[in-house]
Amino acid sequence: MSHIDFSTILAISIHDTKNALGMVLNSLDGLLDPATGACRCDASHIARLQYEARRVNDNLVQLLTLYRADKGLYQPRIGPCPVYEILEDYYLANKPMMDHHGIRCDIDCAEDLYWPLDRAMVAAVLENVITNTVRYTRDCIRIAAENTEGWLLLDVEDNGPGFPTAMLGRRAVAKDTPLDPTAGRTGLGLYFCSLIAQMHDSGDRHGYIELSNDGSLGGGRFRLALPG
The missing domain is CATH 3.30.565.10 (Histidine kinase-like ATPase, C-terminal domain)
Known part of the structure; x- marks a missing residue:
């Protein structure tokens, strides 16, 4: 791994994860009728939730892998x-x-x-x-x-x-x-x-x-x- 300040990687990961979680929360809000509180199960909201959840997962996988690589703890299983x-x-x-x-x-x-x-x-x-x-x-x-x-x-x-x-x-x-x-x-x-x-x-x-x-x-x- 190239020598890079890990705090930079952490800051970027937090930024990207925050944005993705924001989209998840917006999609969850859209599932509820503001007047009745009833759930409106819309396919577009579900698809958006799935997409943004994958982005969050990607960010966490990246962060863990980069941390382990930076500390010399990751060995690829080839x-x-x-x-x-x-x-x-x-x-x-x-x-x-x-x-x-x-x-x-x-x-x-x-x-x-x-x-x-x-x-x-x-x-x-x-x-x-x-x-x-x-x-x-x-x-x-x-x-x-x-x-x-x-x-x-x-x-x-x-x-x-x-x-x-x-x-x-x-x-x-x-x-x-x-x-x-x-x-x-x-x-x-x-x-x-x-x-x-x-x-x-x-x-x-x-x-x-x-x-x-x-x-x-x-x-x-x-x-x-x-x-x-």
């Missing part, structure tokens, strides 16, 4: 894992939320593809990236993974407006992702993803993340690259 199964499990768990938002999700990955990785952490990266992608895509997300010259390239693409120019490029180490507690996009999610990528190594090769706007759907593409 072993051969079925990549398609990881992608499918994520999709099935989030299908109700995607259906409510009218988002189609396509998986493009060979079912017999196995790769040495920390399954829990890669799943956390997917959760982080796709939870944000749902906010920006128009109506489609593509999750793809393939073995390319000894690298697992795991892509999340959408057909939204793409990433701002300042966010584009490769992040080979966590310190390549600046953190800004005052910005709308604080950078903590990408910092977390780059740290997880960096923890995956093979010889002198280390994992990295890369953001681009040349995805097959015409929008942004997040890439997690892990060496074999």
Whole structure:
């Protein structure tokens, strides 16, 4: 982990969690009729609650992982894992939320593809990236993974407006992702993803993340690259 004041990470986590909890409270308020106090079970409120609850969970997972990494307490559990199964499990768990938002999700990955990785952490990266992608895509997300010259390239693409120019490029180490507690996009999610990528190594090769706007759907593409 790059040397960064952990108080900065804590401040950003609290800020993001506070915002997500604020949305949860607003959604809960919307479930009650102000005149009668009766519960109005609206699908849009439930979907919003689910989405914001996932954001809170993401923030807490990030904070715990970053703290343990900063203290040298986290050791990745890397072993051969079925990549398609990881992608499918994520999709099935989030299908109700995607259906409510009218988002189609396509998986493009060979079912017999196995790769040495920390399954829990890669799943956390997917959760982080796709939870944000749902906010920006128009109506489609593509999750793809393939073995390319000894690298697992795991892509999340959408057909939204793409990433701002300042966010584009490769992040080979966590310190390549600046953190800004005052910005709308604080950078903590990408910092977390780059740290997880960096923890995956093979010889002198280390994992990295890369953001681009040349995805097959015409929008942004997040890439997690892990060496074999």
